[in-house]
Amino acid sequence: MSTQNILEKHAPERHNILMILHDLQDHHPQNYLTEEALEATARYLKLTKASVYGVAGYYTMFSLKPRGRHIIRVCVSAVCELKKSESVIAHLESTLGIKTGQTTPCGLFTLELSECIGQCHEAPSMMIGQAVYNNLDAERIREVIESIRNQG
Ligand code: FES
Structure with missing residues (x-):
């Protein structure tokens, strides 16, 4: 369009x-x-x-520079922080091979941080595009990223 x-x-x-x-x-x-x-x-x-x-x-939701096809936003507000959002970030950084704020060389993912996304009862949480992922641990993160990679 x-x-x-x-x-x-x-x-x-x-x-x-x-x-x-x-x-x-x-x-x-x-x-x-x-x-x-x-x-x-x-x-x-x-x-x-x-x-x-x-x-x-x-507004932080707008970007003036190119980003990946999928924007990953990890919640770092209070509840997620208590539930170890820093380990979610560490797993994502190592799985994707980038640091927060960066885009993968293939252009598929950009890793960003977010304020509360309203999923505190199932923290730690992140969004990828409009989809929400809760109760994140290393295994769940690996599955989610793999499934998106497989979709291309
Ligand atoms: S603090 Fe993370 S979803 Fe609310």
Whole structure:
């Protein structure tokens, strides 16, 4: 879907800016907002480029640089921290061969941290895209990553 098609799914009103930026980012295979997308959004909403860049830069859910096809977000809020989210991160880093904040060389995964994702009762938890994974341990992490790798 082209940038213009994505923009036109939304009324050209300023209060739609977050939905538009989400939609543009979600449709990019590298999960980020390109310069072209930000400039097109500014024109569409009749805003300055600086204000659109300001919004995109303010929210941590938006990325201005290319990321992997699957974004892994490990919860590091209080309950998950108590349930050893640092060991979840360590397992993911060793399984993927990257550090937090990095993307695998194959472009499949980016590893990020997240605030509470509302799964405290089954912590430690993470999201990959929109899917939630709970009660994580080394074995579960290996299974999840393997299954996504096998899907390509
Ligand atoms: S603290 Fe991790 S899901 Fe709530």
